[in-house]
Amino acid sequence: MAVASADVFLVLFFAATMAAAQLPNADRPVPILTGTAGTFSFVTAGQQELNAQINPVLLLPLGDRWLVEGRGEFQGAFQRPPDGGPYGGPVSKNLDYVQADYIANPYVTVTIGRFLTPFGIFNERLYPIWIRSLQQDPLILPLSAESSDGLMLRGGFPANSKVNFTYAAYVSAVSTSHNNLQSDRNVGGRVSFFLPGPRVEIGASWQKLLQDARANAFGFHFAWLSTQLPLNVHSEYARSNQGSGYWIDGAYRLSQLHFWQKAMRRTEIAGRAEQFFSGSISPNGALALGLSPANAREGEFGLNYYLHDGLKVVGSYGRQFSSAGNMNLWTAGIAYRFLIPLGRVGTQ
Amino acid sequence: MKTRISILICGLALGSIVYAKSAHAEGPSGKKEASTSTVTQSYDAGAMRAQGEQRFRANCGRCHAAPQKFPPRMMATVLRHMRVRATITDDDMRLVLFYMSQ
Numbered sequence: 001m002a003v004a005s006a007d008v009f010l011v012l013f014f015a016a017t018m019a020a021a022q023l024p025n026a027d028r029p030v031p032i033l034t035g036t037a038g039t040f041s042f043v044t045a046g047q048q049e050l051n052a053q054i055n056p057v058l059l060l061p062l063g064d065r066w067l068v069e070g071r072g073e074f075q076g077a078f079q080r081p082p083d084g085g086p087y088g089g090p091v092s093k094n095l096d097y098v099q100a101d102y103i104a105n106p107y108v109t110v111t112i113g114r115f116l117t118p119f120g121i122f123n124e125r126l127y128p129i130w131i132r133s134l135q136q137d138p139l140i141l142p143l144s145a146e147s148s149d150g151l152m153l154r155g156g157f158p159a160n161s162k163v164n165f166t167y168a169a170y171v172s173a174v175s176t177s178h179n180n181l182q183s184d185r186n187v188g189g190r191v192s193f194f195l196p197g198p199r200v201e202i203g204a205s206w207q208k209l210l211q212d213a214r215a216n217a218f219g220f221h222f223a224w225l226s227t228q229l230p231l232n233v234h235s236e237y238a239r240s241n242q243g244s245g246y247w248i249d250g251a252y253r254l255s256q257l258h259f260w261q262k263a264m265r266r267t268e269i270a271g272r273a274e275q276f277f278s279g280s281i282s283p284n285g286a287l288a289l290g291l292s293p294a295n296a297r298e299g300e301f302g303l304n305y306y307l308h309d310g311l312k313v314v315g316s317y318g319r320q321f322s323s324a325g326n327m328n329l330w331t332a333g334i335a336y337r338f339l340i341p342l343g344r345v346g347t348q
Numbered sequence: 349m350k351t352r353i354s355i356l357i358c359g360l361a362l363g364s365i366v367y368a369k370s371a372h373a374e375g376p377s378g379k380k381e382a383s384t385s386t387v388t389q390s391y392d393a394g395a396m397r398a399q400g401e402q403r404f405r406a407n408c409g410r411c412h413a414a415p416q417k418f419p420p421r422m423m424a425t426v427l428r429h430m431r432v433r434a435t436i437t438d439d440d441m442r443l444v445l446f447y448m449s450q
Contacts, residue, residue, distance in 0.1 A: 027421065030424075309416055
């Protein structure tokens with residue numbers, strides 16, 4: 001079953017190289033292999049995990065309006081056994097998305113396939129390790145499906161000179177045949193307003209499960225990029241029958257400091273505060289979904305150093321307070337974003 | 349309920365495709381061409397670069413650190429991807445592409 005993601009990725013890769021060979025126009029977009037790679041040491045409640053991952057993304061533009069894209073996730077999580085001995089653990093493969101996008105017009109893009117569920121902003125936009133300012137996932141991330149299999153309509157356009165409106169609406173079918181392609185039967189959507197002047201985005205998401213408990217989930221998100229400071233703030237709130245909670249994080253580049261400017265320009269401090277409230281789900285059920293088994297509060301502080309725009313060294317410390325037990329969370333590692341054209345690109 | 353949702357989704361999909369066809373019929377590139385033409389007429393290269401940089405910082409900087417510039421064919425692919433992923437508007441995409449490929 002796990003081979004399916006590698007197979008799909010290989011098919012896309014060969015299609016991309018063949019498409020690149022056939023592109024005659026010097027201005028046409030070229031297929032690209034991009035993605036992230038990283039290695040981290042997570043120490044959670046004294047238990048160390050060595051994590052190595054590579055997440056290739058294949059972008060295959062076709063004509064003026066099509067884009068076929070996919071992302072695989074290959075991850076090894078290694079721990080030392082309690083009784084000693086060498087590190088060991090599972091290597092997992094997952095297909096996060098493989099989708100065909102058709103840009104029908106300036107207002108509508110039709111997406112079909114397996115896609116990242118547009119619920120909030122973290123799952124779709126902040127998840128890659130080179131983008132996120134802190135490597136730990138927010139506590140509320142598992143409250144909505146990470147991937148869905150089906151059809152989606154989405155787009156963004158100016159509502160007036162000061163506001164952009166964006167939307168996404170989708171329907172997903174249940175899929176249980178492959179471990180890598182599992183999805184629930186659900187519908188949902190997201191709307192948001194972006195104010196380019198103050199660089200503020202606010203939005204709301206909704207998801208309705210059309211199976212089992214037929215539960216609703218909803219959430220709100222907020223993003224702000226300061227015009228005065230090198231400061232970036234994101235926040236989400238989500239609620240479902242499995243729980244509810246929020247997180248808010250900020251990342252500040254030290255580029256305004258007047259000493260050690262070469263180093264300070266590359267240094268970023270980040271912090272996150274979050275809280276999770278358990279819903280109508282058993283502790284074991286919550287753990288199986290990746291949720292905290294009990295109410296929890298968490299604070300985290302991190303330091304990132306950008307060696308260049310696609311390569312950063314990260315470190316963070318967090319403390320979780322929970323009725324299931326308090327714990328420290330340490331993270332150290334390196335995240336890299338690569339970008340390789342699969343065809344001739346000419347010169348800059 | 350599910351039938352109504354299915355009909356709604358199919359209707360929206362068909363509507364968008366029909367709209368795209370009609371827009372395409374207006375010219376070789378339809379709305380896109382009109383939009384490009386409007387943008388090109390409205391700004392000279394310097395102003396377009398400034399607008400592109402402004403929109404690049406506002407749209408891209410909301411999620412990640414500013415990447416370096418890449419060759420135009422690569423930028424065209426990356427921006428098509430980001431148009432879908434981050435629901436960047438048509439005009440923003442064109443101006444950012446102009447700025448990033450200069």
